[in-house]
Amino acid sequence: MALPKEELVEFIYKLVEAAQGKKQLKAKDLEKMVLKEHPDQPKNDVKYAIKDLIDSGRCVYTYFGGSFVEIPHVEGAAKH
């Protein structure tokens, strides 16, 4: 069953949180993971749920040879 917006945002946040430090997830990976659990979830909902997470600062986009969605963390490259 499709999740309401707030629950979807939390669901995605938990996916990102669980993967942190183990696997970097792209926006499309998150969409596929959501659709696996909730096949009737409209793809656009996932897109805007990720946007909510980014706009609120709970998640950030990172670039490490590709663009990923991650929990904000200390910039490794900025360290001396």
Next chain:
Amino acid sequence: MHKTPLLDQLESGPFPSFVKDLKRLAPTKPAVNDLLGQLERSYKEKITHWKHGGIVGVLGYGSGIIGRYSDLPDEFPGLEHFHTMRINHPSAWFYTTQALRELFDIWDEHGSGLLNMHGATGDIIFLGTRTEELEPAFQKLTAKGWDIGGSGSAMRSPSCCCGPARCEWSCYDTLEACYQLTQEFQFDLHRPSYPYKYKLKFSGCPNDCVAAVARADMSMIGVWKDDIRIDQSAVEAYMGGELKPKGGGANVDKLDVQADVVDLCPTQCMWLEGKTLKINNRECNHCMHCINMMPQALRPGTDVGCTVLLGSHAPILEGAQMSWVIVPFMRMEEPFDELKELTSNITEWWAEHGKNRERVGELIMRLGMRAFLEAVGLPPVPQTVKTPRANPFFFWHKSDFEAEDAGRKYHTTK
């Protein structure tokens, strides 16, 4: 000031040197002085001292900021952070001097003052700033109506040739198409959600002044379907030397129409009957050679649109690929809905099936043009065949075999 004996040599050549520009800025911008020092050191050691990527950006966006740091921050403190900002350029890079001053004032205040007009994708590139300056610079840019461009695994800032603004050969309004597609894909431009980069470029005619066929994942190249327009009196004037070839840009004053135009036609679709130029337009492949040589005598037709090509990229391992025709002719009229829908269908299929860092052209090579055409709902047409006999991608279904058994002929006109 850092000593730069190796860089100094670059100033001795006949061409303008970036070293001279950097030295001019260095006394007022410590980061630029350190940039000269670090570059000199890289020239000596033959290795880069840049670290690239990371998490820097502006709130809400995942594109447009490229994190860059020095691995020698103690030695070159001005380069501890030296991030790049990409600013989305206006269609065909038309600026007013006021607009340029706005941009440069913002960058002078919040960055190193160094910039690149323009990067390969077309963006204005602001080179070198600190993390804490990104958000204020972004706020000032957006307050003036600017926006940052694409980077990372996203739609990159689309770009186009000057089109009908300055060129009589343009087969559609490249500037409007570029603007409309930029607006349509704002979400994908600022929020990376693709397997890798996706570039759109618009050329108004087959001269392809923005080199879309080689540099864009998806190229829209202007083309005409009807006959080349001929002014026979101007053809005669070229023969008589009254008109200069290439609008005066050739290295000869008088054109030999037979040798320089007719004999060089790649499909041999033209000939002279006395002083009259004849063209078999069915055989013309729109190479533009004749039109370029005699611009006052020949012009593209009036039934115009674009050819859509897909797939060029320059991977290190397999070598550069040119784009491939996927739609031989598409009418290009506002609001460009057909093109927007096709672009969405393609990026959707690619995002679904592409691996990390796999360009759309590479995915087509991996899964096949047949899978691609079926997925995006495009019909296979002869123009899509890049190499005869190598990729006919006829879609054989069970029903085809049954129809063949029942006596179906293949030379239908449907």
